[in-house]
Amino acid sequence: AQSVTQLGSHVSVSEGALVLLRCNYSSSVPPYLFWYVQYPNQGLQLLLKYTSAATLVKGINGFEAEFKKSETSFHLTKPSAHMSDAAEYFCAVSETASKLTFGTGTRLQVTL
Amino acid sequence: NAGVTQTPKFRILKIGQSMTLQCTQDMNHNYMYWYRQDPGMGLKLIYYSVGAGITDKGEVPNGYNVSRSTTEDFPLRLELAAPSQTSVYFCASSPQTVRNSPLHFGNGTRLTVT
Numbered sequence: 001a002q003s004v005t006q007l008g009s010h011v012s013v014s015e016g017a018l019v020l021l022r023c024n025y026s027s028s029v030p031p032y033l034f035w036y037v038q039y040p041n042q043g044l045q046l047l048l049k050y051t052s053a054a055t056l057v058k059g060i061n062g063f064e065a066e067f068k069k070s071e072t073s074f075h076l077t078k079p080s081a082h083m084s085d086a087a088e089y090f091c092a093v094s095e096t097a098s099k100l101t102f103g104t105g106t107r108l109q110v111t112l
Numbered sequence: 113n114a115g116v117t118q119t120p121k122f123r124i125l126k127i128g129q130s131m132t133l134q135c136t137q138d139m140n141h142n143y144m145y146w147y148r149q150d151p152g153m154g155l156k157l158i159y160y161s162v163g164a165g166i167t168d169k170g171e172v173p174n175g176y177n178v179s180r181s182t183t184e185d186f187p188l189r190l191e192l193a194a195p196s197q198t199s200v201y202f203c204a205s206s207p208q209t210v211r212n213s214p215l216h217f218g219n220g221t222r223l224t225v226t
Contacts, residue, residue: 043204
């Protein structure tokens with residue numbers, strides 16, 4: 001079964017600093033990988049997805065993620081954090097066309 | 113443009129009671145999903161539907177039932193509430209498969225079973 005592992009349940013960065021949220025996947029076939037974001041008291045929304053067209057994927061709000069097959073990773077980055085980026089971030093993998101399996105989430109805190 | 117609407121927003125149940133969590137979408141999406149979210153556990157798929165009249169089990173279906181009589185509605189039924197069902201429940205929909213289109217989530221129902 002395909003799965004994702006998110007390293008670090010909480011990450012704290014200063015405003016303006018680099019954001020790095022880690023995700024490793026387990027899959028025997030080329031995976032479909034996603035990052036979703038959840039703002040307080042809301043449902044999740046899609047940030048970006050990898051579907052093998054390009055290894056560097058750009059998403060909304062300045063986020064991007066790089067697919068590295070050799071490291072089985074799909075880490076999420078943003079060059080400069082903003083206070084509005086404070087949220088919980090979920091990595092996910094699509095094992096079948098109808099289902100997404102989510103990681104356990106990483107809560108991002110942005111401090112002044 | 114309502115999107116995915118979940119009701120109620122909050123509910124407290126006693127052990128053994130039953131209830132239905134309502135979910136409706138106005139985007140004519142074929143695919144609908146129910147997830148539960150527990151702290152530190154991420155989201156777990158309970159049930160999903162690929163179209164009216166078709167439902168299937170996800171990772172954690174025990175203690176729940178669903179129906180999909182229309183494209184718009186996908187209610188989740190708890191028959192005998194247990195403390196282990198205390199969670200935040202999210203309904204989501206998508207026009208195509210999850211690989212080709214993003215999930216649209218509702219704002220959730222926070223359920224406490226005591």
